[in-house]
Amino acid sequence: MDKVARLRQRAKELLEKQEVVGVLGYRASSRPGISQVAFITKTEEVDRLIFDATCSQNLANYLLKVKDKGKVAVVARGCDSRSIVVLLQEKQIERGQVYILGVGCEGVIVQGEKSVSCRSCQYPNPVIYDEMLGEEVHFEPEKVEDEFDRLTPDERWQILSAEVARCIRCYACRQVCPNCYCPVCFVDASMPALVGKTHNVSDNMVFHIMRALHMAGRCVECGACHRACPMGIDLMRFNRQVAKIVRERFGLVAGAKPDEMPALTVFKPEDPQEFIR
């Protein structure tokens, strides 16, 4: 039995036994190449569920929106499950509230190409699950060569400021992020107004630096923000960098281990401090 058939069968069983109030997954949309998020609550609708390379949304984000309805089953790939781990660590959901249908993922295809974040993916299989649908997936992640580090500060600034200058501050990156859930986001705070609302380079850069900082030790590099950006800004450049900083400095990977807390919520007395004079 293939993944999708197994998914439909298990969704039906879970709903029939009333173990869950709904199943969070994907269904086909009217547009080819793009799937929609589906919250299935009726057994007769389980045949709508699909799982393929067009399923690009991170379902952990939608989990936050339906968690108050009761126990929910959720389809989770590697990145989705790591987002769920971060939400569990941050006490946004309880483990007993979710039933995780794990699924191996070979990467998301967007407009005929494998998504940037998926090419170097180290976690195609879920790190936590209640059951696996189908086999685990194994593939060799591409090495991302970043020439960027070798440029001078001025060159780096020029490239990045030209990039963020295109930002229209629509905050789509924030909306799709499974780990952005603050009731009042720093960009909306008005007392004090922490970040300017205009889209000049200075405000845009501060927004992107602060967004990346907030994701430090929490971003699972699912690439949802990158795919959501209407201006095609390479947001993963910031996220990949903070993930790298956290990995190299503190030896932590966001959401990889359920018993390890996010990097910036803990400390060690012997943390490196060569940057402090």
Place this chain on the structure above:
Amino acid sequence: MADSSGFEPKIVAFLCNWCSYAGADLAGISRMQYPPNVRVLRVPCSGRVDPFFILQALQQGADGVLISGCHPGDCHYLTGNYVARRRFAVLNDLLQFCGLEPGRVTFTWVSASEGERFAQLVREVTDRVRKLGPNRKLKKE
């Protein structure tokens, strides 16, 4: 003091109430000479320094920022500076990644008894920022 272009840097210093502010105070009451370029802001703890403070100082025209707290192990609140250290480490690396000149933002530990060290640090930081020139990157025009 000024170089040939007449540029004098404005430096915003966030000093923790319990160590660095007292250290700066000691430098003052000991009549130690140091450049008048720093504007001191007293914060309860280096852990209180939100990265926003630093970015906003730069946006609003500071040429350099100095953040100073108690030495590790000496925090009045026990662990404020340890938590801050991780945050500053990521911020510092990220600012360099974005292309901000190394030396614009300086992190230090100064204890209440290190008046001379504080004066020396201000001399160093002022010198370094003066050499870097005015902050043009993050400043809001």
